[in-house]
Amino acid sequence: MKVLAFNGSPRKEGNTYHAISMVTAELEKEGIETEVIQVGSKAIRGCTACGKCRENQNERCVLPGDDVNEWIQKMMAADGIILSSPVHFAGMGGAMKSFLDRAFYVSGVNGNLFRHKVGAALVAVRRSGGLPTFEQLNNFLLYSEMLLPTSNYWNVIHGTQPGEVVQDIEGVQIMRILGKNMAWLMKLVENGQGMVIPPEREDKAYMHFIR
Numbered sequence: 001m002k003v004l005a006f007n008g009s010p011r012k013e014g015n016t017y018h019a020i021s022m023v024t025a026e027l028e029k030e031g032i033e034t035e036v037i038q039v040g041s042k043a044i045r046g047c048t049a050c051g052k053c054r055e056n057q058n059e060r061c062v063l064p065g066d067d068v069n070e071w072i073q074k075m076m077a078a079d080g081i082i083l084s085s086p087v088h089f090a091g092m093g094g095a096m097k098s099f100l101d102r103a104f105y106v107s108g109v110n111g112n113l114f115r116h117k118v119g120a121a122l123v124a125v126r127r128s129g130g131l132p133t134f135e136q137l138n139n140f141l142l143y144s145e146m147l148l149p150t151s152n153y154w155n156v157i158h159g160t161q162p163g164e165v166v167q168d169i170e171g172v173q174i175m176r177i178l179g180k181n182m183a184w185l186m187k188l189v190e191n192g193q194g195m196v197i198p199p200e201r202e203d204k205a206y207m208h209f210i211r
Contacts, residue, residue, distance in 0.1 A: 001032040001079040008085035008096030009040040016126035026179025046098040054109035080118040090129035119146035122155040130156035152177040
């Protein structure tokens with residue numbers, strides 16, 4: 001099994017990366033392969049609402065010049081996905097938002113490509129805005145019918161300078177438990193394949209309130 005972790009911080013090895021590492025350490029103890037993909041320092045355009053991914057049905061975004069399509073294919077092949085971000089004005093980083101908007105829209109209009117994968121979100125923050133950012137990240141996972149492991153508190157850890165999050169004793173425990181629970185849930189899913197029949201996927205029902 002493999003987990004992809006997307007680092008939405010502009011700092012490659014800042015506190016968001018340290019938080020990811022706490023989770024992936026527990027996954028690796030359970031024999032689960034992990035890979036961290038750096039997103040926050042990349043130049044990624046936002047979705048232009050062109051609708052071509054829906055029209056083409058080829059699991060790709062038509063916007064050129066970045067790694068979004070490569071990442072989508074990696075996500076499809078992975079068993080678990082971690083979305084992470086620092087907090088910028090009580091929200092996720094801009095590059096991460098652009099990536100997630102495009103990747104998850106491609107997924108949604110191409111048959112829900114990430115459905116029933118195990119997904120987790122985590123946030124690193126100096127002081128405030130952790131929960132709004134955590135909610136933003138979770139919205140993508142929940143929309144996609146992904147399976148979410150939990151910890152013993154919301155997945156937010158605190159620190160300012162790179163590495164300071166290791167001093168947040170409660171935050172470290174939250175990340176460690178999240179990693180353990182994610183590994184456990186992934187093993188439940190793997191061991192249930194062929195034994196427990198998953199519910200059939202339903203086509204999305206759209207309701208418009210203006211007639």
